[in-house]
Amino acid sequence: MVNKKTKLHYYPGCTLKEKTTNLDNTTYAVMDLLGYELIEPENWTCCGAEFPLTEEKIVGLAAPVRILRQVKLEGGNEVFTVCSFCFNVLKRANEAMVTDPLKHKRINAFLKDDIAIDRVTGEKTTDFPEYNGDVSVLHLLEFIRDEIGYEKIRSLLKRDLSKVKVVPYYGCRLLRPKGKIGIDEPDDPSIFEEFLENIGCEVIDFPFKQECCGSYLSLSMPDAASEASYNILRSAELNGADVVALSCPLCYYNLDRRQDRIKEKFPEFHEMPVFFFTQLLAWALGVDEEVLGLDQHFCDPRSAIGIDKSGVEI
Amino acid sequence: MRIKLKFEENEKKFIDRVNELSGENIYSCYQCGCCSSGCPFVFEMDILPNQIIRLVQMGREEELIGSKALFLCASCFTCQSRCPKGINIANVAEAVRHLIEPKGKDYFGPQEIPVELADELPQQALVAVYRKFSK
Numbered sequence: 001m002v003n004k005k006t007k008l009h010y011y012p013g014c015t016l017k018e019k020t021t022n023l024d025n026t027t028y029a030v031m032d033l034l035g036y037e038l039i040e041p042e043n044w045t046c047c048g049a050e051f052p053l054t055e056e057k058i059v060g061l062a063a064p065v066r067i068l069r070q071v072k073l074e075g076g077n078e079v080f081t082v083c084s085f086c087f088n089v090l091k092r093a094n095e096a097m098v099t100d101p102l103k104h105k106r107i108n109a110f111l112k113d114d115i116a117i118d119r120v121t122g123e124k125t126t127d128f129p130e131y132n133g134d135v136s137v138l139h140l141l142e143f144i145r146d147e148i149g150y151e152k153i154r155s156l157l158k159r160d161l162s163k164v165k166v167v168p169y170y171g172c173r174l175l176r177p178k179g180k181i182g183i184d185e186p187d188d189p190s191i192f193e194e195f196l197e198n199i200g201c202e203v204i205d206f207p208f209k210q211e212c213c214g215s216y217l218s219l220s221m222p223d224a225a226s227e228a229s230y231n232i233l234r235s236a237e238l239n240g241a242d243v244v245a246l247s248c249p250l251c252y253y254n255l256d257r258r259q260d261r262i263k264e265k266f267p268e269f270h271e272m273p274v275f276f277f278t279q280l281l282a283w284a285l286g287v288d289e290e291v292l293g294l295d296q297h298f299c300d301p302r303s304a305i306g307i308d309k310s311g312v313e314i
Numbered sequence: 315m316r317i318k319l320k321f322e323e324n325e326k327k328f329i330d331r332v333n334e335l336s337g338e339n340i341y342s343c344y345q346c347g348c349c350s351s352g353c354p355f356v357f358e359m360d361i362l363p364n365q366i367i368r369l370v371q372m373g374r375e376e377e378l379i380g381s382k383a384l385f386l387c388a389s390c391f392t393c394q395s396r397c398p399k400g401i402n403i404a405n406v407a408e409a410v411r412h413l414i415e416p417k418g419k420d421y422f423g424p425q426e427i428p429v430e431l432a433d434e435l436p437q438q439a440l441v442a443v444y445r446k447f448s449k
C-alpha cells in the first residue's frame with residue numbers, strides 16, 4: 001500500500017521557476033521522499049523580494065499578505081519556503097499584520113476589493129476577509145528540524161557524504177533583522193551546521209557565514225559585490241572547505257554564477273563549488289543526478305559529491 | 315565649552331521626517347561606531363554608516379544627497395544586529411533615499427542593466443534592486 005502523503009503549502013517564489021529550477025526540483029524531490037505533497041497557493045505572485053523598510057511606502061506588503069491570505073483561504077495554517085528572500089519577506093509581512101495595527105488596517109483595506117476569477121466557471125469572488133497574520137511562515141531548514149526531525153532524515157540516507165567538507169553559508173535573510181524573524185540566533189546560529197551534520201557531511205566552521213554576499217549590489221555596484229563574495233569564498237577555502245552550502249538564489253548567483261567576475265578582479269581566486277542545501281539533501285537521500293540540475297552551476301560541483309566527468313558515481 | 319545647536323526650520327523638518335519614515339529614533343545614536351565596524355561595504359563608502367546617522371541628527375540633507383553610501387547599503391542588517399541602541403541603518407538609508415528621490419532621477423533603473431546580463435540575472439535581484447534604487 002502506498003502511504004498517503006501529507007499536504008503542505010509551499011511558496012517557491014519567482015526565481016525558482018526560472019533561474020534556479022534546481023532548487024525547486026530538489027525541494028519537490030526531497031519532500032516527496034519525506035512524505036509530503038506540496039501545494040503552491042493558487043495564483044501566487046512574486047513576494048516583492050524586499051520588505052519595505054519605511055513606514056509610508058508600504059504597498060510592498062500587499063503581495064506577501066495576499067499570498068499568505070491565499071494559503072489561509074485554502075485551509076493551510078503553515079507555509080514553507082526555501083528561498084531566503086521569500087522567507088524573510090513573508091515572515092516580516094506576517095509579523096507586521098500581527099504587531100502593526102496601522103499596516104494591518106491599510107493593507108487589509110487595500111486587499112479587500114481584490115477580484116478573483118475562477119478559471120473554470122468564470123465566477124468572480126471579491127470582498128475578501130481580513131488577514132490577521134495567522135499562518136506560520138517557515139523555512140525548510142526549520143521545518144526539517146522542528147517537524148520532520150533529523151532522526152527521520154538519518155534513517156533515510158542512501159549515500160555517504162562524509163567526504164564532503166562543507167561550510168554552511170547563512171547570509172543575511174535567514175537570520176536578520178535581529179528579533180523575531182530569523183530561523184536561529186543571528187550572532188551564533190547552528191541550525192545549518194546541524195542539518196549538514198545530520199545528512200552526513202563534514203561541517204567546517206568559518207567566520208563569514210553570516211556576512212552579506214553583496215545581494216542586489218551585484219547589479220548596481222558589481223565591484224563591491226565581487227569583493228564581498230570573494231571574501232566569503234576565500235575564507236571558506238582558507239578554513240579547509242571544499243564546497244559551500246546555501247539556501248538563497250541570489251547568494252547562489254553572487255557566489256557561484258559570478259565566480260568569473262570575482263576571478264577577473266582577484267586573479268588568485270580559486271573556483272569553489274556551491275550547492276543549495278536541498279541538492280545535498282537530495283543527493284544524500286538517493287535522488288538521481290539529473291534532478292539536481294548540476295549543469296546550471298558555473299563551477300562544476302560534480303566531483304565534490306563523487307561524480308566523475310562522464311557522470312559515473314565514484 | 316558649551317555649544318548650543320539651533321536648527322533651521324527645514325533642517326528640523328528633515329530630521330523629523332527621517333525619524334518618522336524610518337521608524338527609528340535617530341537621536342538615540344551616540345556614535346559608538348559598532349555599525350560601521352561591522353558593515354561589509356564600508357570599503358567602498360564615502361561616509362560611514364554612523365556618519366549617515368550623524369548627518370541626519372544635524373539635519374544636513376544636502377550632504378546626504380551627494381553621498382554614495384546611501385546606495386551601497388545592501389540592507390544586510392548587520393548594523394542593526396550589533397547596534398547597542400537597536401538602530402536599523404538600512405531603514406534610515408531607505409528613508410533618506412525616499413526623501414531625496416523626488417529631487418533626482420532613478421538611481422538605478424532598467425536601462426542600467428547590461429544586455430548581456432539579462433539572461434542570467436535572477437528575478438529576485440531585479441525586483442530587489444528596483445525596489446531599493448528606483449521610484
Ligand code: SF4
Pocket residue numbers: 342343344345346347348349350363364367396397398399400401
Ligand atoms: S551602532 Fe548604533 S549607536 Fe553606535 S554609531 Fe551605529 S547607529 Fe549609532
Ligand code: SF4
Pocket residue numbers: 349352353354355363386387388389390391392393394403404
Ligand atoms: S544594513 Fe547597510 S549600513 Fe547596515 S551593515 Fe548592512 S550594508 Fe552596512
